[in-house]
Amino acid sequence: MSFWYNVDTGQVETDDxxxxxxxxxxxxxxxxxxxxxxxxxxxxxxxxxxxxxxWNERGTGGSGAGDD
Structure with a gap:
């Protein structure tokens, strides 16, 4: 059986x-x-x-976006 959390009610529900x-x-x-x-x-x-x-810090390589 799986359990679910209902964010509206704050209750745990089951598959049933x-x-x-x-x-x-x-x-x-x-x-x-x-x-x-x-x-x-x-x-x-x-x-x-x-x-x-x-990821964003490593991916820029120290230059700003749009630098050609």
Whole structure:
């Protein structure tokens, strides 16, 4: 059984009672993982933002965009 986190209600849902809209995150293997969905998403977003910043800094080669 999969678990889902409903961001509108703040409740964990199962496959049997899952909302069918964009307001759910998942699936998760456990109820505890689903309950921590927002925290997990926040941490992943911070990690991806950091990786994007690192990529952009390395990719410029010290020159500004549009320099020919």
């Amino acid at each position: 009672n899952r909302s069918r809209g964009e307001q759910v995150l998942g699936p998760y293997a456990t109820e505890a993982e689903a309950q921590a969905a927002l925290e997990t998403a926040h941490k992943k977003t911070e990690q991806w933002d950091s990786q994007d910043r690192d």
